[in-house]
Amino acid sequence: MPLSTRHPATEVAHTGRAVWLESPEAYARGYPAMWRLTSRRGREAWAYLPLVTGGKVQGVWLAAFGAPRVFSATDRALLRTAAALLTSALERSRTGAAELALSRGLRSSMGAAAGGVRKGLTVANRYVPTGGGLMVGGDWYDVIQLPGGKIACVVGDVQGHDVHAAGLMSQLRTAVHAYAAEGHGPDAILARTSRFLAALDEDRFATCLYVEADPATGVLMLARAGHPHPVLRLPDGTCLIKHVRGGLPLGLLGGANDYPVDLVELDPGEILMLCTDGLIENGGDDMFTGWVRLRDALTEADPGDLEGMADRLLATVETPDPEVAPAHGGDDIALLLLRRDAHPEQGTGAIPERRLVLTLRQDRPEGLAEARAELRLLLHDWARQDQVDTAVLLTSELLGNVLVHTDQSAALAARLLGHAGTRHLRVEVTDQGDELPHQQAPGELASSGRGLILLDLLASAWGVRPEPEGKTVWFELNESEDDDTPEEKTEEELLENW
Structure with missing residues (x-):
C-alpha cells in the first residue's frame, strides 16, 4: 500500500512514534478502513514500533497478539528494546550487503590483473580473503603493463581486515598503478605511495x-616496504x-621514507614467489615454520x-591439522608467482x-649474514656438511x-655445476x-691476515684476478663422498712456498 494509506504502519513511518492497539475495538475506531482486512487474521492486540537508524525511520515492526492486551510500561520497554535489536540487525545486514558488493568489485578488479604468459615471463596469482565475510580485505596483488614491454608485479598488505582496510587497499593499489604508468622507478613509486x-x-x-x-633479459628491480x-625457486x-x-612500511613517519632498489637476474626456469604474510604465518605457523612448509611445497x-x-601452496594453508590450528588463521593471502620461461632451443640434457x-654494500653490513644464509640454501643437498661450512667460512x-x-x-657470484655427488x-x-x-705470515696474536691462508688450506683451488676496474678473488670446492680435503701443510711449508 502507498504511504498515504490510513494505516498504523504508515502513521509510524510518518511520525516515528509507536502505535499501541490493545483490542479489536481500538483498532476499528482508529483505522476503520483497514479493520475489515485486519479482522480476518484473528488477532486481538497490536504494537507497531519504528526502526530508526541515523535519525530516520528505516522500517516498522509489527508485534501481534492472539488476545486483548494492556501494554504496561514494562511491556512497552521490552518491545522497544526488541525493536532496537532488530534495527541493529537490519543495519548490519544492509552494511554487510554494501561491504560484500564493495569487496566483490575490488576482487573483480584484482582478477583483471590476469596471469598468463608475457613474452618470456609467466605469471600465476591467487587471492584468499579472511574468514570475516568479506570477499577482499587489506591484501592485494597487481600485474601492471609498463612502457617498453616491461611488467610490474606488486604485492601489498594494508593493516587490518575490515572494510576500511579494503577501501585503503583499493586507493593504494590505484596510486601504485598510476605512479607506475607515469614511468617512475620502484623506489620513487613506493616513496610517493607512502x-x-x-x-x-x-x-x-x-x-x-x-x-x-624485463622479460627480454630477466632482470628484476625490487623495492620493499616492510614486506x-x-x-627464488631454482630449476x-x-x-x-x-x-x-627495504624501508619502513608505507605511511609511517609521515610517509617520508626511502626505499633502495636491488637487482636480481632471473635465469630461465627460475621462479620468484611474492606473497603476503598470511601465506606464511597461518594455520598455527610462525615465520620460520611457515617458510619450511612453503619451501617443501615449492x-x-x-x-x-x-x-x-599456486594451488599447492594454498593447499598447505587450507588443510592443516585441525587439532593444532583452524583451517584459516584469519589473515588474507595474496600470492604471485613469476617464472622466466626457458628458451625453446634449450635442450633438456644440460648439466644442472x-x-x-x-x-x-658498505652501508648494509647485515647483508653478510644474509649472504651466508643464501649460500647455505644453495648448498642444501651438498654431500658433506663440513665442505658447506668451509664454503660459508671462505x-x-x-x-x-x-x-x-x-x-x-x-659483488658475490656463486656457481654450482654438475650432478649430485660430483658437483663443482x-x-x-x-x-x-x-x-x-697480499699473502702474509701473521703472528699468533694478530687479528687479521689469515684469509688467504684459509683459502690455501681449505679450498680445492683459489686465485686473484685483476679486473679492468678492481679485482676478483675466487675459490673452488669439489664435492665428493670421500674425504678429499687438500693435504694439510705446516706453517713453515706455507711460508716456504710463498
Missing part, C-alpha cells in the same frame, strides 16, 4: 613489495629467500605448471646448474675483507678496489 597513504590515514600503514621485470622477502627445486633491502611442485604450483648473485672471509679493507661494495662450486667476490690482497 606519502599518499600518510595523507589519507595516519592510523594505518601498509607493507608492499614492488618488482619491475616479507621474496623467494632443480632449490629454494632461496632473496634478501632485499620444491615438490611441478615448475612447468605454475597454476598447479645453480647460481647465486648478490651485492653487499665466502665470509672474502666479503668481510672487502667491507673492512676497502670502501667499495662487494666456484665462488667469486669482486670489488672495485685497486689494491690486490
